[in-house]
Amino acid sequence: METFLPKFDSVFSIDxxxxxLDEGELKILLIERNEEPFKNWWALPGYIVEQDESIDNAxxxxxxxxxxxxGIYMDQFYTFGDVNRHPQGRxxxxxxxxxxxxxxxxxxxxxxxxxxxxxxxxxxxxxxxAFDHEKIFIRGFEKIRxxxxxxxxxxxxxxxxxxxxQLQNLYEVILNKKLDKRNFRKKMLNYGILKxxxxxxxxxxxxxxxxxxxxxxxxxxxxxxxLTFGK
Amino acid sequence: METFLPKFDSVFSIDxxxxxLDEGELKILLIERNEEPFKNWWALPGYIVEQDESIDNAxxxxxxxxxxxxGIYMDQFYTFGDVNRHPQGRxxxxxxxxxxxxxxxxxxxxxxxxxxxxxxxxxxxxxxxAFDHEKIFIRGFEKIRxxxxxxxxxxxxxxxxxxxxQLQNLYEVILNKKLDKRNFRKKMLNYGILKxxxxxxxxxxxxxxxxxxxxxxxxxxxxxxxLTFGK
DNA sequence: AATATAGTGTGTATTTTTTACACTAAGTAA
DNA sequence: TTACTTAGTGTAAAAAATACACACTATATT
Numbered sequence: 001m002e003t004f005l006p007k008f009d010s011v012f013s014i015d016x017x018x019x020x021l022d023e024g025e026l027k028i029l030l031i032e033r034n035e036e037p038f039k040n041w042w043a044l045p046g047y048i049v050e051q052d053e054s055i056d057n058a059x060x061x062x063x064x065x066x067x068x069x070x071g072i073y074m075d076q077f078y079t080f081g082d083v084n085r086h087p088q089g090r091x092x093x094x095x096x097x098x099x100x101x102x103x104x105x106x107x108x109x110x111x112x113x114x115x116x117x118x119x120x121x122x123x124x125x126x127x128x129x130a131f132d133h134e135k136i137f138i139r140g141f142e143k144i145r146x147x148x149x150x151x152x153x154x155x156x157x158x159x160x161x162x163x164x165x166q167l168q169n170l171y172e173v174i175l176n177k178k179l180d181k182r183n184f185r186k187k188m189l190n191y192g193i194l195k196x197x198x199x200x201x202x203x204x205x206x207x208x209x210x211x212x213x214x215x216x217x218x219x220x221x222x223x224x225x226x227l228t229f230g231k
Numbered sequence: 232m233e234t235f236l237p238k239f240d241s242v243f244s245i246d247x248x249x250x251x252l253d254e255g256e257l258k259i260l261l262i263e264r265n266e267e268p269f270k271n272w273w274a275l276p277g278y279i280v281e282q283d284e285s286i287d288n289a290x291x292x293x294x295x296x297x298x299x300x301x302g303i304y305m306d307q308f309y310t311f312g313d314v315n316r317h318p319q320g321r322x323x324x325x326x327x328x329x330x331x332x333x334x335x336x337x338x339x340x341x342x343x344x345x346x347x348x349x350x351x352x353x354x355x356x357x358x359x360x361a362f363d364h365e366k367i368f369i370r371g372f373e374k375i376r377x378x379x380x381x382x383x384x385x386x387x388x389x390x391x392x393x394x395x396x397q398l399q400n401l402y403e404v405i406l407n408k409k410l411d412k413r414n415f416r417k418k419m420l421n422y423g424i425l426k427x428x429x430x431x432x433x434x435x436x437x438x439x440x441x442x443x444x445x446x447x448x449x450x451x452x453x454x455x456x457x458l459t460f461g462k
Numbered sequence: 463a464a465t466a467t468a469g470t471g472t473g474t475a476t477t478t479t480t481t482a483c484a485c486t487a488a489g490t491a492a
Numbered sequence: 493t494t495a496c497t498t499a500g501t502g503t504a505a506a507a508a509a510t511a512c513a514c515a516c517t518a519t520a521t522t
Contacts, residue, residue: 010282012241012312012323051241051321055312079310079325081243081286090282092243094310094323150381165469182472183510190508200518206468207517396499413501414481437497438489 010090014059015046015133016074017095017140018067019123020102021157024166026123026173028137029108031066031115037087038130040116044137046093047114059096067118068109074098077143078136085132097140099156148174152191155214163201163209164188193219241321245290246277246364247305248326248371249298250354251333252388255397257354257404259368260339262297262346268318269361271347275368277324278345290327298349299340305329308374309367316363328371330387379405383422383453386445394432394440395419424450 018029030042045066049058055076064070074096081092108118121127126137148154154170155162168184188194195215200208249260261273276297280289290305305327312323331337339349352358357368379385385401386393399415419425426446431439 010241010243010280012243049241049312049323052314054314055310055323058312076310079286079307081280081289081325083283083285092280092286092323092325094312163470180511181470182512185471187509204469205519207470207519209470394499411482412499413483416500417502418480435498436490438487438499440499 010092011086012049012055013046013091013093014049014055014062015044015080015093015095015136016059016063017044017077017097017137018063018069018072018074018100019097019140019144019157020100020120021170021173022102022120024169024173026157026170027102027120028123028126028140029067029069029118030121030126030129031110031118033114033130034116035114041130042121042127043130044133045115045118046133047112048091049094055094059094065112066110066115068107068111069100072098072100078139080132080136082132093136095136095140097143099144099153101157101159145174145176152188152193152219158214161197161199161211161213163211165209167212241323242317243280243286244277244322244324245280245286245293246275246311246324246326246367247290247294248275248308248328248368249294249300249303249305249331250328250371250375250388251331251351252401252404253333253351255400255404257388257401258333258351259354259357259371260298260300260349261352261357261360262341262349264345264361265347266345272361273352273358274361275364276346276349277364278343279322280325286325290325296343297341297346299342300331300337303329303331309370311363311367313363324367326367326371328374330375330384332388332390376405376407383419383424383450389445392428392430392442392444394442396440398443422453424453 016029020027020029029045031045033039033041033043045063047062047066049055053061056074059074059076060072063072063074075098077095077097079092079094083090085091085093102120108120110116110118123141126134128134129137148171154167154174157170158166164185165181167188168179168181171184172179193215195213197211197213199211201211202208247260251258251260260276262276264270264272264274276294278293278297280286280293284292286307287305290307291303294303294305295301306329308326308328310323310325314321316322316324333351339351341347341349354372357365359365360368379402385398385405388401389397395416398419399410399412402415403410424446426444428442428444430442432442433439
């Protein structure tokens with residue numbers, strides 16, 4: 001088919017803000033760039049979208065190529081399109097985020113040599129980043145903070161079995177404030193999306209806490225709280 | 232500067248979902264296309280982003296060119312990037328939305344002849360649309376429904392001075408459900424973002440209602456409700 | 463065996479928010 | 493004057509959110 005579309009020298013990319021929780025510390029995934037521009041700088045995992053792949057697929061592929069992480073489901077959260085965000089031309093980037101459990105220490109091994117390495121870095125300790133990636137990161141962090149405030153989604157970051165204290169710590173890290181233990185438990189248990197297990201924490205030198213699991217089926221029924229006016 | 236960027240035959244565009252309220256009826260802005268593909272079809276106002284303009288600026292420009300509406304502030308809400316969403320090539324589109332008051336009957340007059348006309352059409356009566364614009368519209372509608380559920384933003388759609396009944400009707404239209412009058416008023420007035428005027432509705436053949444204004448300053452202080460756990 | 467330690471686990475009273483619900487008041491039109 | 497139509501209002505009950513403190517229990521230490 002003949003195309004009427006103008007051909008611009010412009011490029012799409014994807015950038016990923018991937019959150020993970022490591023022993024109570026919230027981290028994100030960064031790569032060290034192995035190409036100009038910003039060679040040897042830290043950056044969000046991101047690359048160019050191919051012409052024949054959807055942006056969702058591109059996101060998954062790119063994350064895999066740069067970090068070795070496979071099949072991670074991500075959500076789009078914002079598209080950054082300032083004219084000069086890339087020094088070499090017009091690049092519009094669609095930013096995705098995901099929250100991952102780091103249990104099992106997923107190995108990070110870039111497949112593409114566009115990245116020389118990929119590492120988890122604490123959100124409290126983010127170095128200078130290439131391009132406008134700091135802006136993208138901040139926006140992504142706001143996104144999950146906002147999301148967690150409406151929907152109890154923080155489970156994605158925890159190991160499959162977790163204690164209520166771990167869950168509370170996670171909330172405290174993301175929301176950046178202290179919460180009351182009794183109220184937190186009351187509310188969480190009230191959601192009815194936790195399943196108490198007949199198991200306890202192991203290897204701690206104090207009273208072991210009960211372990212819980214996240215109940216996805218029940219979660220699906222909950223969801224989004226609305227502005228209400230009665231009746 | 233030498234560029235290392237690959238040159239793809241790919242294009243960005245912007246599409247706009249513009250809501251307006253016309254005598255209690257929620258409408259969106261559509262254009263009739265004057266170019267292939269989908270010539271003579273209805274579509275969301277949308278066009279291609281130039282290489283030297285930010286996507287936010289592009290959105291504003293494009294909306295102006297296709298509808299004559301000027302200086303409308305829009306927010307991005309999603310980027311659509313399926314491979315085959317455009318029959319003639321790879322086009323990724325960033326969707327924007329806005330909510331407008333239709334008081335004063337802003338005239339719609341396409342400047343570019345890419346659109347043969349622009350009209351307001353009731354959301355209950357949307358025709359078949361070009362490309363994947365129906366999907367974009369639905370997503371935009373969800374976006375404002377969701378937004379209005381967290382933040383009392385519906386004022387943007389009303390004339391400067393409005394009655395509480397008008398405001399309630401608007402909420403009912405967007406949320407698609409009946410609300411209780413007393414509870415609605417109690418809650419709205421409680422937000423403290425309405426300013427009661429010393430004026431009444433005119434030209435109605437029944438008891439005239441008080442008029443209110445939206446108080447932007449106080450609104451800025453309110454904002455977003457969070458998941459709480461006490462203390 | 464006793465003790466120190468560190469985190470677990472629990473209840474209640476108060477306040478605030480949400481909900482359900484129905485009639486009178488005011489203005490217009492005939 | 494009356495009929496009509498929408499505006500405007502309050503309260504009681506239920507549910508949710510908040511503030512707040514101590515005893516329990518498993519382990520490690522002596």
